[in-house]
Amino acid sequence: MAAVTTREAITRPPLSGAVFAVRELRFWLTNYRRTWRGSIYSSLLNPLLFLGAMGLGLGTLVNKNGDAAIGGVKYLVFLAPGLLAATAMTTAVGESTYPVLASVKWLKTYQAASASPLRPADIFHGHMMFVALRLTMNCAIFLAVAAALGAVQSWWAIAALPVAVLTGMAFNTTIEAWAITRNRDTSFAVIFRFGMIPLFLFSGTFFPITQLPAWLRPIAYATPLWHGVALCRALTLGTATLGGALIHVGYLAGLTAIGVVAGNRSYRRRLYV
Amino acid sequence: MIRARGLVKRFGDFTAVDAIDFEVYRGEAFGFLGPNGAGKSSTMRMIGCVSSPSGGELSILGLDPVADGPVIRARLGVVPQEDTLDLELTVRENLLVYGRYFGLSREVIRERTAHLLDFVQLSDRAEDQVEPLSGGMKRRLTIARSLINEPEIMLLDEPTTGLDPQARHAVWDRLFRLKQQGVTLVLTTHYMDEAEQLCDRLVVMDRAKIAAEGSPRELIERYSTPEVLELRFEPDRHQVAAEKLASVLAERREVLADRILLYVTDGDVALAAVRALGLEPLTSLVRRSTLEDVFLRLTGRRLED
Numbered sequence: 161m162a163a164v165t166t167r168e169a170i171t172r173p174p175l176s177g178a179v180f181a182v183r184e185l186r187f188w189l190t191n192y193r194r195t196w197r198g199s200i201y202s203s204l205l206n207p208l209l210f211l212g213a214m215g216l217g218l219g220t221l222v223n224k225n226g227d228a229a230i231g232g233v234k235y236l237v238f239l240a241p242g243l244l245a246a247t248a249m250t251t252a253v254g255e256s257t258y259p260v261l262a263s264v265k266w267l268k269t270y271q272a273a274s275a276s277p278l279r280p281a282d283i284f285h286g287h288m289m290f291v292a293l294r295l296t297m298n299c300a301i302f303l304a305v306a307a308a309l310g311a312v313q314s315w316w317a318i319a320a321l322p323v324a325v326l327t328g329m330a331f332n333t334t335i336e337a338w339a340i341t342r343n344r345d346t347s348f349a350v351i352f353r354f355g356m357i358p359l360f361l362f363s364g365t366f367f368p369i370t371q372l373p374a375w376l377r378p379i380a381y382a383t384p385l386w387h388g389v390a391l392c393r394a395l396t397l398g399t400a401t402l403g404g405a406l407i408h409v410g411y412l413a414g415l416t417a418i419g420v421v422a423g424n425r426s427y428r429r430r431l432y433v
Numbered sequence: 434m435i436r437a438r439g440l441v442k443r444f445g446d447f448t449a450v451d452a453i454d455f456e457v458y459r460g461e462a463f464g465f466l467g468p469n470g471a472g473k474s475s476t477m478r479m480i481g482c483v484s485s486p487s488g489g490e491l492s493i494l495g496l497d498p499v500a501d502g503p504v505i506r507a508r509l510g511v512v513p514q515e516d517t518l519d520l521e522l523t524v525r526e527n528l529l530v531y532g533r534y535f536g537l538s539r540e541v542i543r544e545r546t547a548h549l550l551d552f553v554q555l556s557d558r559a560e561d562q563v564e565p566l567s568g569g570m571k572r573r574l575t576i577a578r579s580l581i582n583e584p585e586i587m588l589l590d591e592p593t594t595g596l597d598p599q600a601r602h603a604v605w606d607r608l609f610r611l612k613q614q615g616v617t618l619v620l621t622t623h624y625m626d627e628a629e630q631l632c633d634r635l636v637v638m639d640r641a642k643i644a645a646e647g648s649p650r651e652l653i654e655r656y657s658t659p660e661v662l663e664l665r666f667e668p669d670r671h672q673v674a675a676e677k678l679a680s681v682l683a684e685r686r687e688v689l690a691d692r693i694l695l696y697v698t699d700g701d702v703a704l705a706a707v708r709a710l711g712l713e714p715l716t717s718l719v720r721r722s723t724l725e726d727v728f729l730r731l732t733g734r735r736l737e738d
Binding site for chain 1: 444478481483484485502503504506507509511513516517518519520521522526529530531533534535536544578579582
């Protein structure tokens, strides 16, 4: 059995990174098979709770004051795309922190993978693919629930799905490039509290940025979540312009690319010591 | 199979591996014996193509580990010092996931899994989660996993560290069988009995350098005497006895904290000579020389300190 008999199968010429990355993706999918049911429930429950409480509950109060400030639509319709982008962010941050530290530190499954033909960048890209898949699932479920609750007005909303996924990837790549360098999970709580929650609250998810004090607005405009929220909202309301869309997509794609470059480097440094 | 010339690994100012030369031939079991921190694991990581050499030459299967890492790793089986199993998956799934990394098809993996679990005596645990398995079982599973790609060379970094004696023997037995099947084994250890049991040839590593090279028997013959007389005295007489023993005819004398070792050709003759001096040890033991004695001779220190 374990001798040198069937060598042809394993001495093929080196394969491209994409093939290796897909192998790592399959590792994550095998793992996900155990937890996918639970994750679907929370993917369904999250939009139901938020859109129900804030969109429908709080929304009736908001709309009593008129809808001029939120673009002349029901609050629910205003809120849904914002929450869609924010959901992408929270999903991405969750997937980019603890699972990464577990893989490199607690279970050392990354070290196991790096003893195989996979290279650190392949391992990184494989996980990115998995996160992209999770984002697509979560955001699609979110959109479906939002549509069922009457929060979607335009068929353009479908275009908001890839935008939301891209928003998530901008967070995923940058945070993952950093998370792989960690040895303890304490700093993750800091990211959640002082990074994710302020972004969640002040990036135009719940109210237009124009409501913020003037000095705060530039900061909000600079955050990735605002770009995601702004474009998702423009698409679901059907008010998107090509120029605006290009700026938002360019910003998010640029940040994603920076994260990929940084992650290629930090994964290599961590796994090839 | 593996050839190193002047191989160096530096971490900042620290030199973990200092210009070592060695060669590993097909089908042999080659060991790196040395205490913790001697540079064994750093050397193993370079052979495993997960750490680039800081200097010197290294070729594995005739290939360059930096340029051809994926190709080389496809032909290696790695058993790391710390288990890297996925504790949340089952025994079978661990092999599946790992086989996939090598691009093997499901059928091939299924077939090999049956053989391999049988080989490491874990067939009845195939569907169990890995988490509750004992340390010895996890180690055997790691060995089975490293064989999924039918490697030509197996790299084992401290394969039995942390295992109880029974589990260690089970692992040794499996490794011995692999050697019989023609797999080249490269292992690191700080257990001299492991090195003696498994290695055809080994290098003794100390402080980033290779202190000696040869088969266990050669090393013992070259650096030690056939027999060793171990003497133990009451703590307050230890030093006095050590001084008096200088007059006993021995090739070498080692005064350890708790024992005195006399390196001689005939232990019983030496013991009689000790008694003739009027010294009565608390305990005395005549034994054959081991790699531990070789290490002590070469470095002045013990292996497992």
